[in-house]
Amino acid sequence: MNIRNLISYGLLILILGLVQILFLKNLAVFGHAFGFVYLLGLLILPSTIRTIPLMLIAFCLGFILDVFFETIGMHTAAATLFAFLKPIWLKAASPTGGFDEAEEPSLGQIGFGRYISYAFPLLFVYALAFFIADQWGIGGFFGVLSKSFFSALFTLILTLVVQLLFFSRKRGI
């Protein structure tokens, strides 16, 4: 990963974080589906980044978001879990040959079907962890489950829209 990529990833995460904090804080479609669009920044980080730095990045991102959202610890816990599972899931879901070293798991690189099958389960796990922490002791099991499902779906749609609109097909960002 060269310095140019590093800067563009940093910029992407910064912009997604700002969008998340400024616009998506009190937005919930039908009071049910939350958008966690900042996860796109973690999703498309190249597979060369190892678990430990990835987890540290996710922990910091989740924590910053928590301070703004007044939900201390919830996004942090969910994002750390997300980062821990991402490399494992990527390895399990990748073709037998494995990904190329430099390949990033974004829509333009791995295609529509594989992107969805890679991103959706991770987003669902993230949402599930978040809502379990949020609804601890009050929400019913099915309430948490349906909120997680629709939030994961909504987030997936948001990440698809962002990638289709702003990413060029060839180069990733």
Next chain:
Amino acid sequence: MLRILEFLYRVRAFLLFAFLEFLAIWMIVANNSPQGAAFFNSSNELVGNALKKQADVVQFFSLADANVALVDENASLKQELLRLQVKPDSISLAIDSTLKATFELKGARVVANSLRFSQNYLTLYKGAKDGIKPGMGVFNAQGIVGRVKSVSENYSVAFSVLNTSLLISAKIKSSEVFGSVQWDGGNTSEVQLLYVPRHVKATKGDTVITSGFNAVFPEGLLIGQISKVEVNKKDPNYLAITVKLSTDFSKLTYVYLVENTQFQEIDSLYRQSDLINEY
């Protein structure tokens, strides 16, 4: 020994994962206990500033609504003032200290507000510098809003009524029966009135107000209207009463903070007699 170290090195990612998760869960627990001190929140200077910048832009568009509400309130206050003014042909006597005002009010601007979680908080643009203290009650012209949790130099964070860990002492206005108001985490325009015994006759449309039994809110602040009365399924000795909130939490711009100047005295009295004060 070397084997153990090797093994630990091999599972280092998982160990770090477990450690970070433990840290996050500890933060959740520490932040959610109503008495526990909050270490990081939006009363932080940097975060508060960013949220205020956002509120500056967003609230610009609701200025007209805010103005109408303020004018309405001004009018009703003027009316009250006219009624209370001393007539020229009468005298006023200072009878005794029971008539002394025990509540002090302050105004503040809301810079951040959440509705969508089960633990919702407000961030207010007024802090320790302006005399805000943890434990003060928050309300606006429509009804109650919450209670201050923690304070920094310029900002403060308050529990919203839409926070499942906040209990507020309330009563039904017509029958003077008291209970506690708590949000159940569902609909953001409704709260539950708990601990009302079954023999009480509560009807749809009755007004619910603060009881004044706690040391936070003065008596008689509006909470809402009863919208549904059922028998509690879990404990048939009590009624399950649903109250429609009079405050519109999606449109909070300005709020009042109330401080009971005799809070210390009441609180130390409660402590002496080993009572736990509910808010």
